[in-house]
Amino acid sequence: MSGSSLLLSLFPSTGSTSNILSAVYGSSTAAGQPLSANPVIALTLAEKTQTQGIASEAKQPQTSRDIAAFTAAVKSAKTPAQLLQNPTVLKVLLIANGLGDQTSYPALAQKALLSNPSSSNALCNQLSDSNWKSAAQTYQFATKGLSVIQKSSTISTIANGYAEVLWRQSLDAQTPGLSNALTFRGEASTITSVDQILGDPIMRNVVTTALGLPEQIAYQDLGAQGTAITSRLNIKDFQKPDFVNSFTQRYLVAAAEASSSASGAQQASSLLV
Numbered sequence: 001m002s003g004s005s006l007l008l009s010l011f012p013s014t015g016s017t018s019n020i021l022s023a024v025y026g027s028s029t030a031a032g033q034p035l036s037a038n039p040v041i042a043l044t045l046a047e048k049t050q051t052q053g054i055a056s057e058a059k060q061p062q063t064s065r066d067i068a069a070f071t072a073a074v075k076s077a078k079t080p081a082q083l084l085q086n087p088t089v090l091k092v093l094l095i096a097n098g099l100g101d102q103t104s105y106p107a108l109a110q111k112a113l114l115s116n117p118s119s120s121n122a123l124c125n126q127l128s129d130s131n132w133k134s135a136a137q138t139y140q141f142a143t144k145g146l147s148v149i150q151k152s153s154t155i156s157t158i159a160n161g162y163a164e165v166l167w168r169q170s171l172d173a174q175t176p177g178l179s180n181a182l183t184f185r186g187e188a189s190t191i192t193s194v195d196q197i198l199g200d201p202i203m204r205n206v207v208t209t210a211l212g213l214p215e216q217i218a219y220q221d222l223g224a225q226g227t228a229i230t231s232r233l234n235i236k237d238f239q240k241p242d243f244v245n246s247f248t249q250r251y252l253v254a255a256a257e258a259s260s261s262a263s264g265a266q267q268a269s270s271l272l273v
């Protein structure tokens with residue numbers, strides 16, 4: 001079954017999916033069209049080639065240099081504070097741990113990673129992104145110094161995580177939302193409450209985008225946000241593989257449409273300057 005036929009079978013009542021794909025990608029089933037142009041096919045390809053893709057990204061010149069510099073610095077470091085003052089180390093560590101958007105705040109990052117997560121007033125516990133606490137707990141700089149991060153297995157995990165994030169970024173550059181779709185499809189079965197969705201940036205993005213909820217929903221209280229979601233879907237459906245697959249594809253189509261609209265608006269705006 002072709003990607004467009006699959007989508008039509010998933011959403012027969014609206015009849016809009018093929019129109020969306022056509023609007024965003026042109027003729028979605030035209031002969032000779034790159035497979036990556038269809039978001040559903042792109043997701044399938046990404047899942048099949050993930051291991052190969054990450055390995056290939058790790059060999060890219062800049063990525064390879066970053067990993068080599070990170071590894072050398074970790075092995076030669078004397079103290080956690082000294083190690084985290086290294087810009088490349090901090091970049092690799094933050095990106096690998098889902099904190100890539102925090103690389104512009106080195107002082108904050110150093111203080112958060114060096115804080116002790118077992119203390120309620122530790123900085124890693126005060127920051128809204130739970131990845132700070134997770135990273136502090138993983139590396140235990142405050143209580144175990146460099147002993148955890150200098151393990152060969154830890155270095156390998158961080159290096160692989162760094163390459164994976166960069167690989168996922170390349171996917172998103174070609175197919176909007178593809179990285180989130182990969183994560184969601186793999187973890188959707190663990191969702192048992194709306195609070196899990198609201199508390200996880202990726203789950204939240206996928207669910208609200210697929211449901212067509214506006215970004216402004218974030219300004220409402222959590223109760224209202226939860227109701228907006230549960231009134232549109234049954235959380236228990238995430239235990240059904242077929243539902244997860246169709247919901248993920250629904251998200252990808254919506255993300256593609258949103259990206260196309262944003263790009264069109266930006267081009268129109270540039271013409272007016």
